Amino acid sequence: MRRAPTVLHLDMDAFYAAVEQATKPSLRGKPVVVGGLGPRGVVATASYEARVFGVHSAMPTAQARRLCPNAAYLNPRFGLYRRVSEVVMGLLRELSPLVEPLSLDEAFVDLEAGDTGPPAGEWSAADARAVGERLRRDIRTATGLSGSVGLAGSKMLAKVASEQAKPDGLVMVPPGTERALLAPMPVRTLPGVGPATGQTLRRAGITTVGEAAEAGEAELVRLLGRAHGAALHLMALGVDERPVVAERDAKSVSVEDTFDVDLTDRTRIHAEIARLADRCVERLRGAGRSGRTVVVKVRNYDFTTLTRSETLRGPTDDPAVVREAAARLIEGVDTTAGVRLLGVGVSGLVGFAQEDLFAQTAALAPNGEGTAAPDAARPPGPTSPSEAAPAAGETVGHRLPPGRDVRHARYGPGWVQGSGLGRVTVRFEGPGTPPGRVRTFALDDPELELSEPLLPWEGTSGGRSDGQRSEPAIRPKDMFSSDTGAPVSDVSRP
The missing domain is CATH 1.10.150 (DNA polymerase; domain 1)
Structure with a gap:
């Protein structure tokens, strides 16, 4: 245990919902719920305005709608959240090389390993508090968002302190007070x-x-x-000797989907498995990894869950190999009663693809020579349906979950409030504008197309109300004297 509270834990406040409020001015100060919107959807994050009504993460979205029917219910935009997280994690790495990300919005920092304060062993409580307060200011300046900071002599106490600091605060646990702080807390508080x-x-x-x-x-x-x-x-007793570990090596990469209606058609199930395999490989390649064990997860209509796995002769990041292995695995599973959830994962990860001819799938030519399937034949696999990169000039079509970013040729950037009966309602606004106007269009309007999201610090200078985008009022590179650091690893959704 340390003699000074130099372990820092940062937890961004209602992160996903806060990003949505920062990029959608009309939602600021109002209840916002981010998560799955289907009949079996689950809340990922609720804004503090929604939490007043009892909405919380991991709650079924249907229950949240009953508790807070007037909230804005939005599909998550994980690509945007990752980009904001990169900026926050970059600020943490400016404090110390020992940063242990737990998720997109949460991390431990060992302040004594950095050069932003006294030498190791000479820190005081005042030094640690000054760094924590400066970090909170820097995060707000860089992103417009708030984060809560806990400072203590151990990881466990720092996390407890940040929880007490919420929202938008700082709590420090002076060494020697740990037992008194912990004693009245529920035993579930302990890791x-x-x-x-x-x-x-x-x-x-x-x-x-x-x-x-x-x-x-x-x-x-x-x-x-x-x-x-x-x-x-x-x-x-308040004793926690776990060190802050800079690199938390992932043991597996996986993706899964829950379906609004149980799947029974085998052709559809095989198509979903192939799509999930492609998404899994895309995430695997994004992390610069390959793996040798393919895993398929199946949750049946009655919530019973089973997994099947196949270990290849060598690690791979070839989408054709993962697709074929996953197809073989699902072939041996009885799905006639209905499938509620499907997932595909790859484990046994290494940092490179060690190609093994006998582990790879090849299309055999008439002369018996193998020819590898070209990557071009692989369909793109977005992280989620709402995040698929729009093609140039692509109209909105039917890809219209609430919160999806769009752009109109006359009115500029906006976001989908809702759609149905061949119509779509769009609010035209951005991070730097006042709350925008709402307009309704036909789904096939040629002037309306999908677009990339704006970051919280991007917007229109001068507060234009017509939704037209100009140069960002603040550019990320203006805020830092050094690079913001590498992206954090992909993680499970809360």
């Missing part, structure tokens, strides 16, 4: 205490961190086993 462990402890009469500490190591070992019980006892 490694999930539903099953929590239930075991509750049956033993242990519901708070203080009660876990008083129970003693021997009792916790009896209840949970030696390794888990001993580690939990140390955590309950």
Whole structure:
């Protein structure tokens, strides 16, 4: 444990919803819910205005609509969130080379490993607080968003502190006060205490961190086993020696989709598996990795879930290989009763593709010589349907989830508020404009096309109300004296 609170934990406030509010002026100060919008959709993030009504992440979207029917419900734009995250993570890397990203909006930083303050071992609480406050100011200046900061002598306490700091605050845990802070908190606050462990402890009469500490190591070992019980006892005493690790090496890459209606048609299931395999390979290549084990995940109509895997002779990032392996795996699964969810993943990752002729799929020519399938035959695999890159001049067609970015030849950039019955409603505004006007068009209007999203710091100078875009009022490169750093790794959605 450290003598100064030099472990920093940053957690951006309602990140996805906050980005949407920053880029859509008409939603600022209003409830916003980001997530899946279908009958089986789940909330990814809710703005603080929506949380007042009881909406929270991981809640079924249908339940959220009942609690807060007047909120704006938007499909996530993960490409945009990643671009904003790169700027935030770049600011963290300016503080220290030891930055441990947990997700797009959350990370630990070891301040003593950087050169923004005193030498290691000479930091004071005041030094750490000054760095934390400066970071919060820099994030707001660079992105227009707010983040909450926790400072402590360990990762566990820094995360607890940032949770207490929400929203838009800073909480510091001075060394020596850890046990007093933790004692009244629920035992689920401790890392490694999930539903099953929590239930075991509750049956033993242990519901708070203080009660876990008083129970003693021997009792916790009896209840949970030696390794888990001993580690939990140390955590309950406020002791956490885990270091900040700069690179968290991913063990697998995967994608999955939940369907609004259970799938029973085998042709459709095979088509979905092929599409998921292409998306998985695109994500795999984006991370500069390859893998040797292909995994297929199937969740049936009754929520029973099974996985099937096949290990290749060597690692690959060839989409044809992953597609064929996934097709073989799904062929052995009975899907006649209906499939609720499908997923494709690749594990056993390495940093390069070690091609193995016998592990690769090839189309055999008449003379018996193998010819590799060209990449051009592979259909593009967007991260999500709402993120597919628009083709030049592509009209909106039917790809119109609420929140989708569009551009009109006369009215400029805007976003879809809703569509149906052959019509689409668009609000024309951007990050730097006042709340914009709403207009309705035919779905096949040739002047309306899909467009790339604007970043929160992009917008129209002069506050034009017609939605026409001019040069960004602030350019990202104006804000930094050095590069913002490499993108963070792709992660599971919250």
